[in-house]
Amino acid sequence: MSDKNLFCRKNTWKICLAGFLGDFVGSIALFFASQLLSGLGGKRFSFLQMAGEGIMFDPFTNILAVLVVIAAIALSAVCIYKLDKSILGKTELDPEQIARAALRLVLFTAPYLYLVPSRWFY
Numbered sequence: 425m426s427d428k429n430l431f432c433r434k435n436t437w438k439i440c441l442a443g444f445l446g447d448f449v450g451s452i453a454l455f456f457a458s459q460l461l462s463g464l465g466g467k468r469f470s471f472l473q474m475a476g477e478g479i480m481f482d483p484f485t486n487i488l489a490v491l492v493v494i495a496a497i498a499l500s501a502v503c504i505y506k507l508d509k510s511i512l513g514k515t516e517l518d519p520e521q522i523a524r525a526a527l528r529l530v531l532f533t534a535p536y537l538y539l540v541p542s543r544w545f546y
Contacts, residue, residue: 435511439529442507447535450500454479454538457492482541493538501534 461476471488478489508526517525 431515435515438511439508442511443504443529443533446500446504446507449503450496450535450538453499454493454496457496461488461492481543483539484541490539497534497536497538501530504533505530 458476458479461472461479463476464472471486475486475488475492478484478486479492483489483493505526508529509522512522512525515522
């Protein structure tokens with residue numbers, strides 16, 4: 425690479441925005457999943473209602489909530505990977521470097537904090 429500083433100055437903010445956009449997609453999916461599952465109230469569907477509450481407050485209270493949160497993390501990771509790959513595709517990196525860099529960015533920036541119970545903060 426000819427100028428690493430220029431590369432970083434030109435692409436860091438784009439990659440950060442792509443990460444935030446990917447996290448936003450995952451959080452929107454979590455919101456709609458929790459609203460859908462919480463709306464299925466009643467005695468017959470109490471497990472689903474508890475899963476909806478678990479998504480919002482503590483995913484580890486319900487196995488379905490954990491699975492939904494992990495799916496949202498995976499959705500965010502896929503979005504971040506594709507966005508980062510498209511951003512890095514416009515640079516002078518070769519395709520193998522682009523794929524490795526995008527994968528590393530995903531592994532370090534995926535929204536693992538979705539698994540942290542929010543009830544710890546209330």
